[in-house]
Amino acid sequence: MSGHRSLVAPAVISVIALIAAACAPDDEEAAPEEFSPGPLGAVTVAPDDPIMIGVIQAISGDTASLGVDQVRAIDLAIADRGGELLGHPVETQVEDDACLAEGGTTAAQALVANPQVMGVLGTSCSGAAVPAMEILAETGIATISGSNTSPALTSDLEGTQGAANQPGYFRTSHNDVVQGQAAAEFAFTELGAQRAATIHDGDPYTEGLATAFGTSFTELGGEVVLATAISKGDTDMRPVLTEVAAATPDIVFFPIFQPEADFIVQQAKDFPALAETQKMMGADGLLSDTFVVIPQTEGMYFSGPATPTGSAYEDFVAAYQAEFGEAPIQAFHAHSYDAANMLMDAVEEVAVEEDDGTLQIDRQALMDQLYATEDFEGLTGTLTCDEFGDCADPKIDIVQNTAEQQTIDQVRGNVLFTFEPGE
Amino acid sequence: MADQIVPTDAPVGAGAGLLPAQGVSARRAVTLGLVAGVVAVFVSANGMVSEFAERDVIAELSLGVLWVLMIPLIVGSLAGQAPAVLQGFAAPRPGWRNPAGGALAGLLAAVVMAAFILLIDAVNVRDVLINVRPDLVETEPRLLTFGQGVGAGVALVLAVYAALGALGGALHLLPDRWRRAVVAGVVWLIVMGVLSSLVSQVLRGIQSTTNIWTAPLADALYQGGALTAPAAAVVFVVGAGLYLLLTRPRRTPARVRVRRLPDRSQRIVRVATLAVALLLLGLLPQVLGPFLSDVLNFAGIFLLMALGLNIVVGFAGLLDLGYVAFFAVGAYTAAVLTSPQSSLGVGWIFWAAIPFVVLAAAVAGLLVGTPVLRMRGDYLAIVTLGFGEIARLLFLSDWLKPIFGGAQGIIRVGDVPLAPGVEAGGAQPRLFFYVVFTFVLLAAYISYALQDSRIGRAWMAMREDELVAETMGVNIVAAKLWAFVIGAILAGFGGALFAAKVGSVFPHSFEVIVSITVLVLIIVGGIASVPGVVVGALILVGLPEILREFEEYRFLLYGALLIFMMVRRPEGFIPNTRRVTELHEQELQQDAWLRAKETE
Amino acid sequence: MAETPLAPKGPLAARRVLQLPLVDGFLWVVRISAVVVIVVGAYNSLTSGRLSGQQWRDLIVFGIAQGSIYGLIALGYSMVYGVLRFINFAHGEVFMIGAMTGYYVSSALSGTALWRSAPFAGLFVVLLCCMTMSALVALGLERIAYRPLRGKPRLIPFITAIGASFFLQYTVATLFGVDVKAYPAVPVLDGSISVGGFRILRVHLLVIVAAVVMMIALYFYIEKTRAGRAMRAVAEDQETARLMGIDVDRTIARVFAVGGAMAGAAGLLFGLVFQNVNFFSGFLPGIKAFTSAVLGGIGNILGAMVGGLTLGSVESLGPSLVLSGLDIPAAHQLKDVVAFSALVLVLIFRPTGILGERVGGERG
Incomplete structure (x- = not known):
């Protein structure tokens, strides 16, 4: 028996070596004569075949509404063009990443497995975008997100490349740095707060935003008296609120999610130092119907991407409502609508149509075209992409929930302050 | 387990002095039927039926409806099965009791389901049970009542469940090996239907790496993610056939044959x-x-x-x-x-x-x-x-x-x-x-x-x-x-x-x-x-x-x-x-x- | 384990001593450094004046209130463990179902005259519903998932319990939705009172009193009644209990029902204190409650309560007292690190928990 077993290891190794040797990366497909693809290759769409757009969004799990909202916006953007581009029908392949890093890998893998996918719209969450981009960038697929906000994916807006920045990555949503600035600016200049406390919940988004707020608040001349954190799933916030109250802040910034934020506001009422709700400030994660109905949120401030204005947006909302039976459910639908249009516009620019109606979309040319996007008129404003892929025209609204606002839309409409960087 | 020890299609009652074992039990069928009814109501109320109503598995049959239909079939098969036979007892001969037991269980499941249908038709339960959607009974496609109104629907539910239960019970009329082959065929059908995207991916993958023409097979099997009707028939026959092939009597298992060889x-x-x-x-x-x-x-x-x-x-x-x-x-x-x-x-x-x-x-x-x-x-x-x-x-x-x-x-x-x-x-x-x-x-x-x-x-x-x-x-x-x-x-x-x-x-x-x-x-x-x-x-x-x-x-x-x-x-x-x-x-x-x- | 009657003696014990100096040395280092860390951290915190005396007292009360809930859930773990010696991982879900029942019943009652005129009577009705519902779920679990596996290696019912935990969570999620359910306000529980320099929220007072009352009732039930004696007999030795004419199946079912009822009560108290519940609310409290049960000494009714109170206090005080004193940022993020470290330390000092375990019969 033991003799037999000792044979196993060398046999295994030699077999693996053989296989590995036999599996060198596939050769690139021969290109047609009249069209020569760039270094990243091209997508060939045969006559009457659809143009495939990949979509990676979180459509299950806690953050499902974030992704579902954007998938719907993308569908509307395609429908607005009659479902066609350059005479080809447009189809989407939607993959769910559940807002997880592992999910991002699997979803990206499913998309690169389809050689017809010429561009990707997504992801919903920055944490899923980081691993997904490694795979998508390898294949050279241009990707535009409508709701990633982590500075690591692009840059710190001061010229330093983000650690996870990849060629071919774009976004139409704001950079966290901007929202941090906006909230800090409002708290310091408008409210006159000198002492701030921040609470995050260990989520990369909330941690990043709380840190960005702290940095900006300190730069403005304020003091962060307590930067603390809770864990997801915590219910008893009273111990941490005791610490917060003891630090006597003028403003408490907690850009976290439900249900932990519910516990914070409901339990804060028992602390005299925190009982004034005008000291509490959340972010877009809390702009939801179920949060603003809590009595203790009356008076609270929220920062979040500005709700677009203008007739184009009203038309979009009307179409959304007609199609899906409810108003847009999250803050990033318009961003994804713009992302879809940016991608399709770029395809219209770079696609080469051959005599027989075959369409050639060069991957490198598509990326270059997107990097060159300038003054693109979208629902969210006038978009211009920088060299790291930040394309947003970032406007951040600070809104307040007062006794007059009943629904989330009314709260979103009660804008006290709008922040645009560079002003 | 035990029926493997004493096959039910073994010669029955031949040995003198063997006591006749208990046959299909009506009491057991009642209990199983009620449990199955609760399970059927559960999958309807938690949204599994509505959620997968659009996901076709086999031709026009959606996964949502399949959940519901499988329940009387399975329970019929369980209820129509004679209990395990103890050593020293003669196994009862299969007969009308098997499908009857199955039908009884199916009918009781249908009664529970009918009560649920009447309930959600009369009262709005959606405030509490959020997944009881109107498409179950009130609006098209009326998944639970098979497209009918409440009255006709309830009658249809009773008939269909009882029939499926009887069908499940009737499986026990078949010789043991054939029954298992039928079950294997059904399992194959469901697995191939549910895993449609996976199977097509594999078939296409094989073609792209080996140049064996397997992709047309995927197209022939599936249409819009569902097995086509002819493909379903083929899959069933192949599944059942494979089972029969692999369990040929007197076929010496490979392991045993190897063991008979010399050490070297x-x-x-x-x-x-x-x-x-x-x-x-x-x-x-x-x-x-x-x-x-x-x-x-x-x-x-x-x-x-x-x-x-x-x-x-x-x-x-x-x-x-x-x-x-x-x-x-x-x-x-x-x-x-x-x-x-x-x-x-x-x-x-x-x-x-x-x-x-x-x-x-x-x-x-x-x-x-x-x-x-x-x-x-x-x-x-x-x-x-x-x-x-x-x-x-x-x-x-x-x-x-x-x-x-x-x-x-x-x-x-x-x-x-x-x-x-x-x-x-x-x-x-x-x-x-x-x-x-x-x-x-x-x-x-x-x-x-x-x-x-x-x-x-x-x-x-x-x-x-x-x-x-x-x-x-x-x-x-x-x-x-x-x-x-x-x-x-x-x-x-x-x-x-x-x-x-x-x-x-x-x-x-x-x-x-x-x-x-x-x-x-x-x-x-x-x-x-x-x-x-x-x-x-x-x-x-x-x-x-x-x-x-x-x-x-x-x-x-x-x-x-x-x-x-x-x-x-x-x-x-x-x-x-x-x-x-x-x-x-x-x-x-x-x-x-x-x-x-x-x-x- | 020195406590076991079969502990090795003579030459064997001597060899054991030889084996262990490294391990023992390491454990002593752990013990000493833990004490040093706690003392230094607490000294720094208390002398820094960051929190006032009132705030420290508040933290103690918060800890005791939270600990009472842990303790009530822990009773169910402890009782089941005492009898069947396996971890009923789904017990947290039984607790969550109690909290959910509390939400639906109290929402239905909140508009009625009863709720306005006699709020405590209303709450009592809700309490009975929660306890009944949780007890029924626990009974169902025992019948379907655990009884067929009695006598099998303990890992197997443990895995079934994990499956049951998933099943119950997602049953609630798919039937009733994943959103957070907000309890109706109970005005009589708002505000706080002062007792000897301690400021106690009324709702916390209710929780602490309810927990103590239920503890005492359970203690008498187990120690003084015939049914309780049967439970203890079954815990000691199932076979002998059977021979003595005790219906073992029924007794075990009763253990589940009583444990479930306690969890249901804890669920309602949780709902009253935190005002929110969703399908996932049972998971973390369940783990904490099991920790409490082990901390206090598993199988020991009083131990479950002591363990719960200890764990609640450690969670509430630990981060502020020890971690902040050592200049660790965002100390409350590490609340569970403190809680589990406390568990490890207690078990290093006392391997069978604070009050010692009470599990009869042969093990394994």
Whole structure:
């Protein structure tokens, strides 16, 4: 028996070596004569075949509404063009990443497995975008997100490349740095707060935003008296609120999610130092119907991407409502609508149509075209992409929930302050 | 189980003096029918019917409706089955009682369902039961009443369920082997229908790598994700036929035939089988394509962890619920050392980091193992669970953020270099498969080698009875610490591979649920059995990935399956023989006795 | 374990001593450094004046209130463990179902005259519903998932329990939705009162009193009644109990029902204190409660309560007292690190929990 077993290891190794040797990366497909693809290759769409757009969004799990909202916006953007581009029908392949890093890998893998996918719209969450981009960038697929906000994916807006920045990555949503600035600016200049406390919940988004707020608040001349954190799933916030109250802040910034934020506001009422709700400030994660109905949120401030204005947006909302039976459910639908249009516009620019109606979309040319996007008129404003892929025209609204606002839309409409960087 | 011992189609009542056994029981049929009714109402009320009403499985039959239709069929088959026949009793002859029992159960299920239909028609329950959608009864397509109004619908429900129940019961009229063949055919049908996208992907993958024309087969089988009607007929016949083919009577099992060969030839056969198996496994990623290879890699990483935990729990009997801690240590060690963006920023290659992964995991194993040396079973469980949480929270914390990146994790983890210029990472799942595969083989080899080694025997003695083992001279301290350290190192490898595969490490990947999943898969697979662990990992990790479209129902089904599986087959899919002896000693003795009778 | 009657003696014990100096040395280092860390951290915190005396007292009360809930859930773990010696992982879900029942019943009652005129009578009705519902779920679990596996290695019912935990969570999620359910306000529980320098929220007072009353009632039930004696007999030795004419199946079912009822009561109290519940609310409290049960000494009714109170206090005080004193940022993020470290330390000092375990009969 033991003799037999000792044979196993060398046999295994030699077999693996053989296989590995036999599996060198596939050769690139021969290109047609009249069209020569760039270094990243091209997508060939045969006559009457659809143009495939990949979509990676979180459509299950806690953050499902974030992704579902954007998938719907993308569908509307395609429908607005009659479902066609350059005479080809447009189809989407939607993959769910559940807002997880592992999910991002699997979803990206499913998309690169389809050689017809010429561009990707997504992801919903920055944490899923980081691993997904490694795979998508390898294949050279241009990707535009409508709701990633982590500075690591692009840059710190001061010229330093983000650690996870990849060629071919774009976004139409704001950079966290901007929202941090906006909230800090409002708290310091408008409210006159000198002492701030921040609470995050260990989520990369909330941690990043709380840190960005702290940095900006300190730069403005304020003091962060307590930067603390809770864990997801915590219910008893009273111990941490005791610490917060003891630090006597003028403003408490907690850009976290439900249900932990519910516990914070409901339990804060028992602390005299925190009982004034005008000291509490959340972010877009809390702009939801179920949060603003809590009595203790009356008076609270929220920062979040500005709700677009203008007739184009009203038309979009009307179409959304007609199609899906409810108003847009999250803050990033318009961003994804713009992302879809940016991608399709770029395809219209770079696609080469051959005599027989075959369409050639060069991957490198598509990326270059997107990097060159300038003054693109979208629902969210006038978009211009920088060299790291930040394309947003970032406007951040600070809104307040007062006794007059009943629904989330009314709260979103009660804008006290709008922040645009560079002003 | 028992009906395998005494086949129901054996000559009946021939022997004089045999007492007639109890036949199909009406009481049992009533109970089963009511339970089935509750289950049918449950899947309707929790939205499984509405949610999958658009997902066609076989021709026009949607998965949503299939859930409901399967219930009377299954319960009919259960209710129409005569209870197990005890030794010394004559089995009852199959007859009208079988379909009648099934019909009774189906009818009762229908009564419960009808009550539910009338209820939701009369009262608005949606404020509480949010998933009772109007499309069940009120609006088209009226899923529960098969498109009819309430009155006609209820009548139809009663008729259809009773008919399906009778059909299920009537299966027992068939000879045993044929009945099983029919069941196999139905199972094939459902599996092929539900896994439509997977099967088409594989078929297309085969064509793109081997140039065998398999893609048209996918087109012929499926239309819009559902099996076409002719394809369904073919699948059923093939499924049933395969079963009949594989269970041909008097066919000597291959294993027995090999055993009859001389020793030398036996060894050649074994080595050849192994080589062919490895070759096939090696070709697997080429056939499966990148997406399924990625799923396979994920399953492989869990398998690696499972093999490690199997040493701790299966061999040494130490219930560790915080195994994820070592996985996290491996992942973070690899990430810190290979990422140019980490706190160290050294950006080593993967292989250079491996010795440090081993070292860090071993130290973690000792740190966890030493305090728990004197704790017994369940104390160990909760303390190790605590260690798992401690590890995750420390990696997540703002306190250690300068080292481990806190909530932002570590990105740009290095790929695995295989040859100059060839690197395998998450973007090359087919190449990465070979890396995972190598580590899994290594772990499996270690497991087998340890199982029969001195320390392996010490573990098993300790597992059975610590005090006796110690009295017999086993060094308990060393044995326990070795188990922890070896288990930790294998999990550390898993973590390092995970980091390289995903390309980034976030603390959220290391929740308690990982430890629990790994534990579940070694027990469901068959504790202390290496092949069992392999099967468990592939099924329990691979399947949920493939069944993503089931969303939250995935966990519901997972939970129900775990209970069902454990109650029906507590020893796991592929049990370890030594463990089975403990579990099923009596049954085995009975089997042995019967086998002896057969050969007479 | 020195406590076990079969502890090795003579030459064997001597060899054991030889084996252990390294391990013992390590454990002593752990013990001493833990004490040093706690003392230094607490000294720094208390002398820094960051928190006032009132705030420290508040933290103690918060800890006791949270600990009372843990303790009530822990009773169910402890009782089941005492009798069947396996971890009923799904017990947290039984607790969550109690909290959910509380939400639906109290929402239905909140508009009625009863709720306005006699709020405590209303709450009592809700309490009975929660306890009944949780007890029924626990009974169902025992019947379907655990009874068929009695006598099998303990890992197997443990895995079934994990499956049951998933199943119950997602049953609630798919039937009633995943959103957070907000309890109706109970005005009589708002505000706080002062007792000897301690400011106690009324709702916390209710929780603490309810927990103590239920503890005492349970203690008498188990120690003084015939049914309780049967439970203790079954815990000691099932076979002998059967021979003595005790219906073992029924007794075990009763253990589940009583444990479930306690969890249901805890669920309602949780809902009243935190005002929110969703399908996932049972998971973490379940793990904490099991920790409490082990901390206090598993199988020991009083131990479950002591363990719960200890764990609640450690969670509440630990981060502020020890971690902040050591200048660790975002100390409350590490609350569970403190809680589980406390568990490890207690078990290093006292391997069978604070009050010692009470599990009869042969093990394994």
